[in-house]
Amino acid sequence: MKKNLFHALALSSVVTGSAWAQGPAEELKAEARTIFLNSCAASCHNSFVSPKLTDATGEVDWNAVKTHAARILVRVQDGTMPPTRAPASQQISAAQRATLVQYVKTLTTNTPDNGGLPLSNLKLASGFNMEVFAKAQGARSLAVTPDGIVFVGTGGFSNVDPSGRVHAIVPTSTGRKVIALAWNLDNPNGVALKGNDLYVAELTRVIKFKDAVGWVKANVNKNLGKTSAPFTAIYSGLPEQPTHGWKYLGFGPDGKLYMNIGAPCNICLPDRDAYANIVRMNDDGSNFEVVARGVRNTVGFTWDPTTQDMWFTDNGRDQLGDNFPPDELNRLTADGQDFGYPFCHAKTISDPTYGKNQDCNSSAFTKPEVELGAHVASLGLTFYQGDAFPASYQNAIFIAEHGSWNSTRKNGYRLSVVQFSQNASGQTVGTYKPFISGWLNDATQTNWGRPVDVKNYIDGSLLLSDDQTGAIYRIYYQGN
Incomplete structure (x- = not known):
C-alpha cells in the first residue's frame, strides 16, 4: 500500500503537468516523497480515514492526492500534520517540513491549461x-456532493446556454469529466441536493432527478448525445414573469426546499404574496408557503452553520443613479419578516415613489446586516466551512458579484468577502471588501468574466462559477 502511494505522489506531478516534470533535483524529490510516506501516508489516510487518499481496494486515488494537496499544504505549514499524537517515527524536523512544503506546493500551484x-x-x-477547475457553458448555480461531484445550473439573466442544460462535473480516474444531466430545460438556474437526488428550478416549475448522483456516475463514460436523465415535476405553476424570473434553490436545516420569486419589474407594487419573496415547500412540493416578503431579487442564499439563520443577498433597484441604493446582505431570523421592497431600500432609503407614506426607520422592516456595493449584482454566497484557509476566514461569507448592467461606470465583477468581528461595544459587525477582482478592466470598462455562485469544495477550497466564460474556478490557499 505504501509503495502505491509513493508511486502516485511521484507521478502525480507529471500527470498534472507540474514543475516537477521539468527536472528538479532527484535527491530533493526522493527526500520529499520519503518524508510524506513516513508522516502521512496510506497508514494514516487510507480508505477508512478522511480525507481518503486510497480507494476501497487499497490502491492510491491519484485524483484525491491532487484534490487534497492544498489542504495538506496548509496543515504541513501550520504544523498540524503530522499530528502531535502521531508516533515519534512519524514526526518531522523543521528542515523536513520545509522540504515537504516545497514538494506539495508543486501539486497546488501548477495547472497547465486554464482554458x-x-x-x-x-x-x-x-x-x-x-x-x-472545469468549464461548462453558462455555468451559474452550483451544488456539491460529499464525494466531489459538482452539479451546475444555467440560464438566469445572461441565458448564455441556449441548450438549457444542467451539467455535472464528475471526478474519474483519468480526470474530471463534464456531462449533461439534462437538456432543453427552461432557464434551469437553481440546483440543490438532498441525498443523491437533485432538484432543479426552471422559470415556472421545480423538477426532481431521483438519484442524479448514481445516474451521472453510471453514464460519465458514455456517449449520451442529448439524452437527459429522467425527472418528475414536484411543483408547477410558478408565475411567468419577464423580469427576475430565474430561481435559486437550497435545502434548509429544516429539510425544506427554499426558493426565491423575484419582483416582476424594476420597481412596482406587486402582489407581495405572489412576488418579491422567499418561499419554501416540502421535498415533494407540498406545503408551499411564503417565509419572507419585500425581497426584490435574491439569487443566492445560505444558512449560518452556527445559528441556522438564513442569509441572502438582494439586488437593489435601478434608476436612482450609480451610487444608490446599495445591494443588501440580509439575515432571516423569523418567518414572515419584511425586508422593505418596494417601500424602502438598504437600511433607511425611502423609495421616491412607493416610500412616501412609509417610515423606513420602522422596525416593521428588517434592515440588512451589511450594505454592499451599489448595483454590483450580488448573487451566490456561502459561509466558508473548510479548514484550508487561514482562521480569519472561518465562517466568513463569500459573495459572488455578477456586475452592474446599466451603470455609467461598471461596478462589481468580483468575489467579495464579509468577515465578522466584535467592535468596542461588543456588537458583531461585518467588514465587507473585495477578495478577488480583475474580471473588470476599470480603465477600459470592459469585462471578461461574471462571477455567479460560490460553494465550499471537499478539499477546503472554494468553487466559483462564471457564466460569461463558462468556467468554474477553484480558489485555494498556498501561503505567503
Whole structure:
C-alpha cells in the first residue's frame, strides 16, 4: 500500500503537468516523497480515514492526492500534520517540513491549461491562488456532493446556454469529466441536493432527478448525445414573469426546499404574496408557503452553520443613479419578516415613489446586516466551512458579484468577502471588501468574466462559477 502511494505522489506531478516534470533535483524529490510516506501516508489516510487518499481496494486515488494537496499544504505549514499524537517515527524536523512544503506546493500551484483565460489579470487576497477547475457553458448555480461531484445550473439573466442544460462535473480516474444531466430545460438556474437526488428550478416549475448522483456516475463514460436523465415535476405553476424570473434553490436545516420569486419589474407594487419573496415547500412540493416578503431579487442564499439563520443577498433597484441604493446582505431570523421592497431600500432609503407614506426607520422592516456595493449584482454566497484557509476566514461569507448592467461606470465583477468581528461595544459587525477582482478592466470598462455562485469544495477550497466564460474556478490557499 505504501509503495502505491509513493508511486502516485511521484507521478502525480507529471500527470498534472507540474514543475516537477521539468527536472528538479532527484535527491530533493526522493527526500520529499520519503518524508510524506513516513508522516502521512496510506497508514494514516487510507480508505477508512478522511480525507481518503486510497480507494476501497487499497490502491492510491491519484485524483484525491491532487484534490487534497492544498489542504495538506496548509496543515504541513501550520504544523498540524503530522499530528502531535502521531508516533515519534512519524514526526518531522523543521528542515523536513520545509522540504515537504516545497514538494506539495508543486501539486497546488501548477495547472497547465486554464482554458486560455487571463487568470494572471486577477488580483487575489494575499496567499491565495486559483485555477480553472472545469468549464461548462453558462455555468451559474452550483451544488456539491460529499464525494466531489459538482452539479451546475444555467440560464438566469445572461441565458448564455441556449441548450438549457444542467451539467455535472464528475471526478474519474483519468480526470474530471463534464456531462449533461439534462437538456432543453427552461432557464434551469437553481440546483440543490438532498441525498443523491437533485432538484432543479426552471422559470415556472421545480423538477426532481431521483438519484442524479448514481445516474451521472453510471453514464460519465458514455456517449449520451442529448439524452437527459429522467425527472418528475414536484411543483408547477410558478408565475411567468419577464423580469427576475430565474430561481435559486437550497435545502434548509429544516429539510425544506427554499426558493426565491423575484419582483416582476424594476420597481412596482406587486402582489407581495405572489412576488418579491422567499418561499419554501416540502421535498415533494407540498406545503408551499411564503417565509419572507419585500425581497426584490435574491439569487443566492445560505444558512449560518452556527445559528441556522438564513442569509441572502438582494439586488437593489435601478434608476436612482450609480451610487444608490446599495445591494443588501440580509439575515432571516423569523418567518414572515419584511425586508422593505418596494417601500424602502438598504437600511433607511425611502423609495421616491412607493416610500412616501412609509417610515423606513420602522422596525416593521428588517434592515440588512451589511450594505454592499451599489448595483454590483450580488448573487451566490456561502459561509466558508473548510479548514484550508487561514482562521480569519472561518465562517466568513463569500459573495459572488455578477456586475452592474446599466451603470455609467461598471461596478462589481468580483468575489467579495464579509468577515465578522466584535467592535468596542461588543456588537458583531461585518467588514465587507473585495477578495478577488480583475474580471473588470476599470480603465477600459470592459469585462471578461461574471462571477455567479460560490460553494465550499471537499478539499477546503472554494468553487466559483462564471457564466460569461463558462468556467468554474477553484480558489485555494498556498501561503505567503
